Amino acid sequence: MRLVLFGPPGAGKGTQAAAIKDKFGIPHISTGEILREAIAAGTPVGVRAKAVVESGSLVPDEVVGELVALRLARSDARRGFLLDGFPRTLRQAEILEVVLKARKEPLDAVVKVNLNDDEVVRRLSGRRTCPSCGASFHVSFSPPKVEGLCDACGGPLRQRDDDREDVIRKRLTVYRDQTAPLASHYAKMGVLKEIEGSGPIEEVKQRILRALGAA
Helix, strand or coil: CEEEEECCCCCCHHHHHHHHHHHHCCCEEEHHHHHHHHHHHCCHHHHHHHHHHHCCCCCCHHHHHHHHHHHHCCHHHCCCEEEECCCCCHHHHHHHHHHHHHHCCCCCEEEEEECCHHHHHHHHHCEEECCCCCCEEECCCECCCCCCECCCCCCECECCHHHCHHHHHHHHHHHHHHHCCHHHHHHHHCCEEEEECCCCHHHHHHHHHHHCCCC
């Protein structure tokens, strides 16, 4: 299976990507991960990306596309792949189509996980982490035994800056403007599968697998 997974922040894409990967025996390809790998390895494209990252700019679409193309060329992606974090824009979708056309490997499906804004805010704004030991909690789903304190080391818990409601809503605006239009693009291609992302993790997993004919 050759798949793309996208959705708003907080929709549980990482959790569901792991389930899809295991079900189909395909690599989960995260653009953030392959970017870090390329920079660490000092590959030619990694060197170019590092210069951009260090300047504080966004890595150009063409550079990300090159990284994705190189990753798809590895042997473990011969039987399929799950792309997570790419494409994020219509331009990136065009780049991906060029890459896949050259490989004669069209997408089998694009899974869009839907979640309303209020639920996104509830999920992300409730996260708390311990700066001392790295343990994580959620004020609603997995609260600490003592409010504000880490169960593991007793240290004070913190809310990350990007988990504040005002920041989350800005991220949602960016998502709607840049990434959400991918839905109509892939619907026209006949490969879009829209999934409701609310509810227990296992239920969402089964919705995705049913949509992919694998439940």
